[in-house]
Amino acid sequence: MNENIIEVKGLTKIYVDGNVLAVDDISFNIKKGEIFALLGPNGAGKTTTISMLATLLDVTKGSALVNGYDVKKESDKVRRSIGIVFQEPSLDNEMKGRENLELHGILYGMPKKQRREKIKEVLKLVDLEEKANIYTKNYSGGMKRRLEIARGLLHEPKVLFLDEPTLGLDPQTRRKIWEKIKELNQGDSEITILITTHYMEEADELANRICIMDHGKIIALDTSENLKKQISGDIIDIEFEKIEDHTKLPIIISSLKQLPNIKNISFGNSSQENMSLDMKLPPGINPEMIKMRMKEMMSDPKKLLKAFKKYPMASQMFLNAPFEIKKRISNLFTEDFIDQIPEGIKEEIIKIRKGELTESNQFSTPEISVSCENGSKCLSPIIQKINDNGLSIKSINMHQPKLEDVFLHFVGSAIREESSDRVKGIKSMIKMRQLRK
Amino acid sequence: MSDLNLLLKKNNFSVIWILAKRELFEFVRNKPRIITAIVQGIFFLLVFSAGFAFIGIRIQGISVDPRAFTASGIAAIMILFTGIFGGMSVLRDKMFGFMRELIVAPVNRRILMTGKTLGVALQTLIQVEIILCLGVAFGFFGYDVSLIWRLILVIPIAFLASVGIVGVGLTISTRIRDFQSFGLIQTFIVLPMFWLSGALFAFNNVPVPMQIAMMMNPFTYSVDLIRYVVLGVSFFPFWLDLIVMFAFGIIMIFLGAWSFNKMELS
Structure with a gap:
């Protein structure tokens, strides 16, 4: 029942050209069917983490298993297991909504019949059936986001990555998307969702467990209630x-x-x-x-x-x-x-x-x-x-202490820890890498 | 061998085809672009053929109608313009985020690139045929039944020529980050390849230094071969044209594939 669908161990990412330690030795597990939120300020390393889990970025150190597959060695299998909604829009605006989904289905090797059925299903799920034959350049921001979520679900992934799914959306649209995300998680398929956000209330509302990140490190990881109690x-x-x-x-x-x-x-x-x-x-x-x-x-x-x-x-x-x-x-x-x-x-x-x-x-x-x-x-x-x-x-x-209090409590105290040690650490690490080469 | 296996996977064919279709649709659905292509073609044909109408052109000792000469040259030039800027649609995909969707899919990047190249190559074929058909309509090529199969034979030649050019576009677009560099590419790559290709000037009518420059331009041979197919005369032997086109195509497509593979999205 409680098996882990994502296992991350000592994951580290250094951007060598920028001498930036983006993700610093993080480890966590995500259980099957869970909604897991990576919460942190901008530049905390959330997107880098997701990109590594999605095999878009090379892992500098450490390991990660997604759906039992190693992100370093079995990238194709990992890619088939995940759906991803990027932080920035990634639709082809010159195509209609349905065509975007069609293309996605073909990219993931879905046979025609299954593709057609599934497209119908996901369009219904995100309430875009009537807008499916409109060019996506004429969609509103919320519609685009919903179509992207639909697209991420099309190939029936085991895990859905949502990178800041409600960034820049109005409150009503955001609520709607939250509802959809909850619906997904509660359905029979029990899809696991990994969401990154810097909205406290979003993590509070959606996630079973919240992982607070800052400066590429995990500062706290627990349920929203436990974090507040802390x-x-x-x-x-x-x-x-x-x-x-x-x-x-x-x-x-x-x-x-x-x-x-x-x-x-x-x-x-x-x-x-x-x-x-x-x-x-x-x-x-x-x-x-x-x-x-x-x-x-x-x-x-x-x-x-x-x-x-x-x-x-x-x-x-x-x-x-x-x-x-x-x-x-x-x-x-x-x-x-x-x-x-x-x-x-x-x-x-x-x-x-x-x-x-x-x-x-x-x-x-x-x-x-x-x-x-x-x-x-x-x-x-x-x-x-x-x-x-x-x-x-x-x-x-x-x-009651709000999640915001918790967030500021953790992130605020972490800022004080920043000192020259950190910079030194990065520099020595990069040097070691260069020496090894 | 692994490349062959990759191609033989059934799904990869559908991926290549849908990506090519995407490029084609983008062209065909874009009405202003089609209108532009036709009007621009008419404009080019009428102006250039009028301007060059009284220049005597002799290729291999045979006198050639200057209007037919420029019309076939302009048709060939379409490969250059459409091919490079079509190959640069990778840049647009990168900037509008769609490239992420493509590269996170469980599809080999070489397959993605093949689809893209095929799509742009088909676009250029449409452009070339538009110009040639307009030329026929204006009567520049005379009226001859053999024109039909000549226009058909142009298709594989233009396709081969455009593969190399699309490779140039792909290589460039994976390396630059924004549209600001367009002017640079226009000035330093597209226009020199255009003016020095022999599309408008007869090779034997220009001074020797320019002749040397033209011979160093790989696109010159594509223009020459297309002219050979359409008019039946050429400056260089057709086998030389073919060899250069193949070599250029292969080099550019490998270069394009290599830089496409290396491309990182930040």
Whole structure:
């Protein structure tokens, strides 16, 4: 029952001319009848992976079996076992819809009778029976996509590869295509589907299992539910009314931690977290560099001023920074500099310098974010504990982590891992290959 | 041997045929293209034959009607234009993505290329025959019953000539990435092959350096042989024409197949 239709082991692709390590030693199995999604940002190596599985690209290292056939040695058999819908359109626009299918049938060696029947069948499946005799150049984007899916299914493949099947389509068309994909998977034929996408909701909606890729590596692989659990179960954001007695907060937190199912409690809500110094950096920026720069700036008010003026983000970061850092920065700006400080943060700095703003005021309306296994069960004990301690809640908000949170969680943290090691790795690998030749 | 086995597989025949049909359909269904071919043919024939009408042309000592001379030359030239740009339809397939569909299919690439070549070669035959029939209609070739079988005999000759030319087109189109290079190819390959082929100028009417250049142009021999079939006279012995055409065809088709095989889609 649970046999694997695709087995990938240590698959690696290096584009030698570009010195690019596109796919980096990935391994996964896909079970028969599964919908498996490769999710990742652009350039993560999804299409390269699919191209290697479809025998369109040579494998640099590692192995892959599709329907039991080796992609390196038995490419013809692999090709017969798969149907593929490419990321970019690949129809002949000068031919009619039906002719595109006819040609495909002949390419795959289908006898005439079987071809005719099957064409009828797939056209019906994608609701294009009436448009079959129109030139495909007159099709809409969604119709073209549907025809391509029909074409991919024509020769009854065991596995269907869909490379970004709904890229650039409107929401309604996308829904329709999702329905079709689900229909395919649920039919008697139990076709296995490997889909690549960078739409979180698409993977969430369709896939049994999701494999998150970035920089050619697998970052996470599990069902959508399990992936979401992996970050934190449910998240409850609690905002308190103004607190007079600040000693109460730590007491509350420690008592909340004793409740069952509570995983983690943090200050501030999850969305603000991103704005702190730990924020997600754009790819390609070395965090060590940033830290060094920051240290440098923290001791020189002139440089700091420059940064505030140049990067609006810097002011944001300042406002969200811990009080300790704010104070250090504020003390840096002596009277000579005060006038030059940008408006957004000037007031705050003056206040801190005058001693009007102290650490305790910062938490006048504190927020905590509680992540727990089962939010609805935790909710009432949490509220009770807070009330017992004599604090009142201003607002409370419970939500499930979205796949998007998961995605950003994994991909975001992976970006930080990027360092010179990776580049070195690629270079040494390419060198070794050249030496072998 | 393996190539022969490949050809003998029944499905490969259907693949070759459907791909050839695809090229043909694209030509036949494209009404503007057909109209262009006919009007362009009329234009070429009338203008050139009028312009060259008073030039004395003697081939192997035999005086030839200059209108018949240019008409047969223009017919041969159609092989060059249609063949190269037809072979370059690979580029169009590459750019519009259809090439992926072809190369992911469980079909040998040589089979794909054969189908493509056959299709374009058939296209060129239509073009050649259009020009020749127009020439007959204008009375350039005189009226003679033998013209019928001459027009039929042109078919295999033009086919052979176009195979080499399509090979040129294929080789080029697998190497370039966009249509911007079209101008370059026009200037550096198509036009020199055209002007130096003897299609418009008689070989013995031009200075020696140009004669040498013409002899180095492989297409000259195709023009010469077609003229031999249509008019019955030629500058070179027909066996030399045939040898050069075969050699050129084989070299170009192998070169085309080689670069088609090597082609990577990024």
